[in-house]
Structures are given as C-alpha cells and as structure tokens.
Amino acid sequence: MASNSVPPKGSKVRRVITRVLLGLFALLGLVTAGFLVWANVGVMQAEPGPLAAVESDPSITVVENPEAVVMSPTDQKSTKGLVFIPGAKVTAESYLSNLSGIVADDGVTVVITKPTLNLAFFDLRPLTTFTTLAPDVDQWWVGGHSLGGVKACQFAAQPDVQGLVLFGSYCANDLSGSDLPVLSLGGSNDGLSTPAKIKDASVRLPADAEFIQIDGANHARFGDYGVQSGDGTATISSEEMRSRLTEDISAFLKAA
Template identity: 45%
Template sequence: MLVVVWVCVTQWGGVVHGHPAYAVLLAVTVVASVLTGVVGLRGRRPGTARLTLRIVAIVLGVGWLALTVWMRPHTAAEPALEAMRSDAAVTVAESATEIVMTPTGEVDDVGVLFQPGAFVDARAYAAVLRPLAEAGHTVVIPKQPLGIAFLAIGALDATRPRFAEVTGWVVAGHSLGGTVAAIEADEADAAATHPAVGLMFFASYPANDISGSLTVPVLSISGSKDGLSTPEKVDASRANLPAGAEFVQIDGASHAQFGSYGPQAGDGTPTISADDARAQISAAAVRFVDDLP
C-alpha cells in the first residue's frame, strides 16, 4: 500500500495520463495488499505446506513491488504541458492510448508516429514535436502499455488506417522507443498503402543490423552529453544503418533533454539549456520531414 501511495504522490500525472495498464497494476497491488492483510489478521499457525506457500507468496510479492517501482513513470513537465493545449495552429487530442497533434491548416501527406522512451509520460514529447504539427504534419504519440515500447510495437499498423490524409509515415522514437521505431519502419517501408517513408532516432539506435533491408531515409539526432545513448554507442550504430543515414549531434545535450520529464538516472550533465536543446532537436526533425519527397 505504501508503494502505491508513494507512486501516486510522486508521479500522479504520469499515472493518470499514461496507458491504463499501469493504473490497473496499481489497483491489483492494492487489492492484493488488502487480501494479504486480511489473511494475516486471521492469525492461524501455519503448517509446513502453508508456511511454504507463505514464503513463496512473500517472494512473489517482493518481486511484484520491485516491478511496480521499476515501472514508475517519468511525469511530463513544462513546457510540454503547455504544448498540450490546442490553439489556432494545432489541435491536440488526448485519449487513454495516444496523443494526436493535428494541424488546423493544410495537412501534409507525411505524418509522424513517435514512440516515447521507456516509462516516460507520452505528454513529455509534446513541446519538441509540436513544431512538426505546426509545419503541417500530423503527429501521433502512442501511450505504451506499462511504458514499454515493445508492448506498443503494433502502433504504426493500428494508426495508418485511421488517418486517410496521411499517405506516408515517418516513424520516430526516443531511446527504447527509437529501437522499436526502427523495427516498425523496417517492416513497413515497403507497404502498399501508407508506408513508412522515413525513420528518426531521438537519442537512440537500432537493436539489429537493418542496413541491407531498410530503404527509407534515416536521421539520427543525438546529444554529446548523453550518458545513456552515448556518442560512442550512436557512432557504432552507423554500421547497422543504410549508408545514406544522416547523423546530427546536438553539442551539450543530454538524454533527458529530448523530452520534458526531468533528470534521468545514469544520464550525463548537459552544458546547454533545455530550451536550446529542444529548439535544435525540433529544427532538425522538421527539416528532415519537410525534405522527404
């Protein structure tokens, strides 16, 4: 119960605005805690079999709580929250499973599907991605079950039929989300309708060699002070990407500056402001998407 209270107090926004799966996990934890308390208050002296079951239950319970803590979301912060507001240029719609940014003016036929990083509130990317919508591109940000990108690996296939005006999709993602985006783009770049027409990495790289199978343009945007997707790891990924892949390094940017959700364990220390980093990341992304045929 204390773990659930702690999660809700510290990351309430991420719980409420995240995929419902994590909220369900918290609810199950509460129910299990109550049942455990009721059984414990009965005070029966356990036999050998019952004692063994209790030990197993304790081990499983500790593991469950550790998993709950590990998956605690990184809640979105400003200026991402402000970017979630609709205005004369962009309409923002949020549901339990996704965020959609739609240009209010002419809509380009190239859209962007963006996979968030692990356990990061999808809203955290609103500010860095909003310039794409302002440039005329529909932007869809899936809310991943339990904050794990691999559990949303079908997001592109689920999105394409619902946006008839978008004839091609740039698949993008941050950190683990970028790894999943690479899988989705590699599978969909030859689709007969609404194919993947580009791939963007935000502080990320592919898990496997797709240099011979991926046929669409690729942009990798990284930070020189990233302590997670380090410059060395990003540079090593060149061999796994098509020869024409473009690499843009934001000097002084850290891993967490690709979204707006606060500091992240293991990250480097940035030497530029979050506003400066975000402006450079957005500019590179808009230029890449705008230049696609």
C-alpha cells in the first residue's frame, strides 16, 4: 500500500531560509562588485603638462611607492614633511604640481597618499604608513583636498601632528578644543566645498584657524585633473594657483 507521507514542516522552513540566504549573498555580491567597479571607473588622472614639469625638475626627486608618491628636495636634507590626501577618485599625481613649490623653495618633503579604493573614507592605514616613507623628517603636518581633507582632520587629532592644511575641505570631527595650527584654503568659485559650507563647518576648527579664500579658484583647481562634475568655473590659471598655494602654505609652515 502506497505511503502518502508529508515532509516534515521543519525541512520546508530550512529550504526557505536557505533560498533567502543565498539570495541575500547574491545581492551582496552584486552590490560589492558594482561598488568596486564604480570606485575604479572614472578616476580623475593628472594632466600631463603639469605632471611632466615636476618630473623634469632637477631640484625635486619624485619616488613612486605602492602606498604613496613622495616628493623631496634633491640637494638638501628635509626635516619638515606634509602628508597630503587626495580628493575622492583623484590620483595622487594630480597634486604634484600644486605642492611642488614648497618642495623646491622650502625643502619640504610631501607624501601624497594613494587611498584604498581611491576613496580616503575607506583608507584605514595609520599615519605612520606614510611618514615612514621619509625617515629623515621629524616634523609632520597633514593635509588634504575635499574628502581627503576630512580624513586629514582625523589624522590631525594625533598629538605628534604639527598642523593641518585643508584644500577646499572641512572637518567632520571636532578640533575646536585643540591648539592645532590650521590653514584652510578655499576657492571663491568652488561649487562643491562652497565658501558657505566651509564657513558653516568652521566651528569645528580652533578659533585661531586661518581661512584664506582664493579668488577665481574652483574645486578642481586645487589639483591638476581637469573638469569635475558639479564644480564652478575657474577664472584663475593653474600657474597662478600653484603660486598662491606655494606662498600661503610656505608662510603657514614657517610660522610654526
């Protein structure tokens, strides 16, 4: 006589749970793959002209590492250094030209990081990952552009950091109770880190933080990587911008 046995109720529940979990894992995999593609597509590259000018300058030595690009003065020992963090999806090389002036003129070593997935938000490496690339330097400042500046603010909370330099950026963490020297450089035509946003976030910086607005500068002019979506239009040339940044950062470091 045939048996009409019914599968245990528990086995059906297990099958449903298994299918749900497999679906969730598949969805997670698709989201992860999509994010990895997004993080690595559309990365803004350094413009060839300014980059070539730095690489051919005999007074500057450029060394490429997996962690960062290091610029140092060729013929002198450097004791001051700046760890600089790029904006989101902008290559480290895009900032070589604008930061080269303090290397050539003031003997400062500049370490420009290569953030994880091209986004400083996901870079969990400690500051020492980058400072150890220039062992002769004994005084370190930190800085960054846009999202990189937000990350630099986190590094700036460490007691051995001498000061903070922001390019079109502002802090998410509160440094207002510290005595940290801060230089905040903004652009009058910045459509992303607008002058209003920088002003609103100024309460998270020390009361004596120095704010300088560069007339005609937009967000992308703080680097050399072309046009950026949502940005304003620059009316200052890249050469003028480099000169202004060199002058302002040099004065800030000398005052330390």
